Amino acid sequence: xxxxxxxxxxxxxxxxxxxxxxxxxxxxxxxxxxxxxxxxxxxxxxxxxxxxxxxxxxxxxxxxxxxxxxxxxxxxxxxxxxxxxxxxxxxxxxxxxxxxxxxxxxxxxxxxxxxxxxxxxxxxxxxxxxxxxxxxxxxxxxxxxxxxxxxxxxxxxxxxxxxxxxxxxxxxxxxxxxxxxxxxxxxxxxxxxxxxxxxxxxxxxxxxxxxxxxxxxxxxxxxxxxxxxxxxxxxxxxxxxxxxxxxxxxxxxxxxxxxxxxxxxxxxxxxxxxxxxxxxxxxxxxxxxxxxxxxxxxxxxxxxxxxxxxxxxxxxxxxxxxxxxxxxxxxxxxxxxxxxxxxxxxxxxxxxxxxxxxxxxxxxxxxxxxxxxxxxxxxxxxxxxxxxxxxxxxxxxxxxxxxxxxxxxxxxxxxxxxxxxxx
Amino acid sequence: xxxxxxxxxxxxxxxxxxxxxxxxxxxxxxxxxxxxxxxxxxxxxxxxxxxxxxxxxxxxxxxxxxxxxxxxxxxxxxxxxxxxxxxxxxxxxxxxxxxxxxxxxxxxxxxxxxxxxxxxxxxxxxxxxxxxxxxxxxxxxxxxxxxxxxxxxxxxxxxxxxxxxxxxxxxxxxxxxxxxxxxxxxxxxxxxxxxxxxxxxxxxxxxxxxxxxxxxxxxxxxxxxxxxxxxxxxxxxxxxxxxxxxxxxxxxxxxxxxxxxxxxxxxxxxxxxxxxxxxxxxxxxxxxxxxxxxxxx
Numbered sequence: 001x002x003x004x005x006x007x008x009x010x011x012x013x014x015x016x017x018x019x020x021x022x023x024x025x026x027x028x029x030x031x032x033x034x035x036x037x038x039x040x041x042x043x044x045x046x047x048x049x050x051x052x053x054x055x056x057x058x059x060x061x062x063x064x065x066x067x068x069x070x071x072x073x074x075x076x077x078x079x080x081x082x083x084x085x086x087x088x089x090x091x092x093x094x095x096x097x098x099x100x101x102x103x104x105x106x107x108x109x110x111x112x113x114x115x116x117x118x119x120x121x122x123x124x125x126x127x128x129x130x131x132x133x134x135x136x137x138x139x140x141x142x143x144x145x146x147x148x149x150x151x152x153x154x155x156x157x158x159x160x161x162x163x164x165x166x167x168x169x170x171x172x173x174x175x176x177x178x179x180x181x182x183x184x185x186x187x188x189x190x191x192x193x194x195x196x197x198x199x200x201x202x203x204x205x206x207x208x209x210x211x212x213x214x215x216x217x218x219x220x221x222x223x224x225x226x227x228x229x230x231x232x233x234x235x236x237x238x239x240x241x242x243x244x245x246x247x248x249x250x251x252x253x254x255x256x257x258x259x260x261x262x263x264x265x266x267x268x269x270x271x272x273x274x275x276x277x278x279x280x281x282x283x284x285x286x287x288x289x290x291x292x293x294x295x296x297x298x299x300x301x302x303x304x305x306x307x308x309x310x311x312x313x314x315x316x317x318x319x320x321x322x323x324x325x326x327x328x329x330x331x332x333x334x335x336x337x338x339x340x341x342x343x344x345x346x347x348x349x350x351x352x353x354x355x356x357x358x359x360x361x362x363x364x365x366x367x368x369x370x371x372x373x374x375x376x377x378x379x380x381x382x383x384x385x386x387x388x389x390x391x392x393x394x395x396x397x398x399x400x401x402x403x404x405x406x407x408x409x410x411x412x413x414x415x416x417x418x419x420x421x422x423x
Numbered sequence: 424x425x426x427x428x429x430x431x432x433x434x435x436x437x438x439x440x441x442x443x444x445x446x447x448x449x450x451x452x453x454x455x456x457x458x459x460x461x462x463x464x465x466x467x468x469x470x471x472x473x474x475x476x477x478x479x480x481x482x483x484x485x486x487x488x489x490x491x492x493x494x495x496x497x498x499x500x501x502x503x504x505x506x507x508x509x510x511x512x513x514x515x516x517x518x519x520x521x522x523x524x525x526x527x528x529x530x531x532x533x534x535x536x537x538x539x540x541x542x543x544x545x546x547x548x549x550x551x552x553x554x555x556x557x558x559x560x561x562x563x564x565x566x567x568x569x570x571x572x573x574x575x576x577x578x579x580x581x582x583x584x585x586x587x588x589x590x591x592x593x594x595x596x597x598x599x600x601x602x603x604x605x606x607x608x609x610x611x612x613x614x615x616x617x618x619x620x621x622x623x624x625x626x627x628x629x630x631x632x633x634x635x636x637x638x639x640x641x642x643x644x645x646x647x648x649x650x651x652x653x654x655x656x657x658x659x660x661x662x663x664x665x666x667x668x669x670x671x672x673x674x675x676x677x678x679x680x681x682x683x684x685x686x687x688x689x690x691x692x693x694x695x696x697x698x699x700x701x702x703x704x705x706x707x708x709x710x711x712x713x714x715x716x717x718x719x720x
Contacts (some may be wrong), residue, residue: 078660079683081683081684082683085683085686089470089471107686110471110472110473111471111472111473112472199664199666199667200663200664200665200666200667200668200669201664248557249556249557250555250556250557250578252578252667253554253555253556253576253577253578253663253666253667258555261558262557265558267557267558385686386685388684388685388686389685389686389687392680392684392685396665396666396668396669396672397668399666399667399668400580400666400667400668400669400670402667403578403579403580403666403667403668403670404580404667404668
């Protein structure tokens with residue numbers, strides 16, 4: 001009797017589970033539609049902000065496709081390297097993917113913080129490394145050519161102007177330094193001026209560096225020696241000082257965010273902003289000049305340039321899931337995902353040629369043609385373990401020159417003397 | 424006798440056993456990080472494969488580095504001005520609030536203490552926009568009296584440090600108001616009445632009665648606010664990032680920048696240790712004296 005009852009119970013349970021399986025949409029197609037099951041949770045260490053929010057949205061697709069959960073540990077950009085370094089030094093295994101700036105690679109590679117990707121890339125030719133900007137990829141390799149990361153995101157400087165105000169005042173888009181100074185002086189005399197990021201930080205460093213690059217120079221030469229006293233760097237610094245005098249009052253203390261606000265609130269009719277923020281100017285809920293802004297390369301006396309400020313994904317040593325981490329890295333840097341990134345966050349710029357060639361994206365991101373032009377001859381950030389010390393010294397130096405009205409050439413000479421032994 | 428001695432020994436052992444976890448905890452959370460910092464300050468690139476023992480080189484570097492000297496001077500000025508203004512304003516407002524009816528005094532005290540609830544990094548960001556020459560409240564208010572053009576704010580090296588001090592005072596004077604208000608509750612009202620009957624004015628009452636009677640409270644405030652101001656980081660970092668130039672660079676921001684931006688961890692640690700030693704020299708005697716007074720009582 002007991003045996004019969006047990007048999008009925010087992011049969012009933014089996015029937016019930018079959019019915020439930022049938023109701024769930026059926027058969028082998030079910031896992032593909034709703035995602036495979038996985039116990040793995042990957043953690044990304046990256047900087048916070050609108051780009052991180054956009055990434056969290058896009059990552060839901062990855063979880064749906066693979067079943068792998070992804071947690072984004074978004075940190076303030078100022079603390080990111082410190083957090084990654086401490087985690088790597090203590091080998092905590094907290095992170096599976098790191099968002100890394102090119103100038104951090106020398107330290108990360110020499111300290112053995114990162115997993116080499118060369119073998120994985122050979123085994124996955126569909127990653128199509130050739131599609132990336134090769135200069136950007138070269139920054140992620142060590143001296144023997146081992147690849148330690150893939151480029152994901154790119155930001156550069158863009159000249160932004162209010163088309164309506166320019167037309168009303170009979171001004172045209174400046175093409176060179178003289179034009180830019182003239183139009184800035186014109187608006188300064190009318191009570192506004194150009195919006196510039198003159199605060200103590202990297203922004204003005206990068207602008208001067210790209211001007212110097214346009215003139216055939218750079219902060220360091222091909223051998224890695226510091227060249228702050230060369231003519232292209234000095235001319236660019238002197239020009240930056242002149243232009244700052246024609247800036248909107250307050251620019252000396254502004255970082256990129258405040259500069260962008262002056263443009264998007266209509267306070268400044270022209271300015272130099274950065275691609276990661278220019279999207280705010282086209283958002284009607286945050287901008288009083290949406291649809292009225294025009295974009296052009298930053299005017300220069302040399303060739304068009306812009307800083308190749310990239311963010312790249314790498315896998316840290318100590319990850320508990322190297323296979324899945326590479327799967328996520330490959331997915332995040334794929335052309336399809338990068339297009340989604342741009343659609344989700346218009347300030348996003350890819351380093352894949354196939355993505356940038358998609359003209360349909362320019363409708364929502366009208367600065368993309370400028371980025372394509374910049375990518376033909378970009379300015380590389382100083383790639384040395386002493387690079388951060390240089391940018392700190394120059395950041396404070398330029399800010400001091402703008403605030404005190406001191407001689408930019410003397411400041412460059414001082415920084416050269418102070419740091420040349422480290423390069 | 425032997426039984427009693429054994430009981431005492433057992434009690435002592437029990438006491439030591441009970442105190443041991445707390446002592447161990449203090450050693451772990453207080454001394455180990457300090458030992459780690461001191462050790463790191465004796466190395467170049469501590470913790471890395473390329474690390475090198477350099478003995479006191481990082482300390483020698485501190486005393487020959489013009490930026491370190493500038494940061495030290497800025498920190499000293501910041502602490503002195505901050506402490507003086509915080510104490511003057513805090514004691515003044517607390518004494519003034521005592522003259523109001525209790526209900527009004529309590530409401531006003533609650534209002535005055537609101538900035539204390541704001542995190543220092545947010546205070547820095549709030550004041551960054553308050554001092555903005557295009558959108559800021561400070562310039563708007565000054566423009567009403569025609570002073571906006573002559574005020575340098577945080578973009579002028581000669582006014583930047585005092586602007587940061589003012590933001591800090593806005594955030595931390597409420598702490599002084601609260602503590603002094605608590606201290607004033609133990610001062611007998613009869614003393615004030617007697618002084619008034621003797622014809623003493625408000626200033627005489629303040630300096631002859633109030634200040635001496637709350638002197639211990641003031642010592643505690645000087646210790647807490649003084650050490651806080653000397654180690655200031657958040658407000659400076661958010662408001663000026665040490666600029667313009669290095670006009671507002673303090674020892675803490677300089678140490679942070681050196682250790683974590685310039686990746687010079689050994690030198691950064693040395694700067695932190697020098698900061699700690701300076702704090703011990705400046706505030707150590709005050710701490711010792713206040714403890715000695717308590718013991719004498």
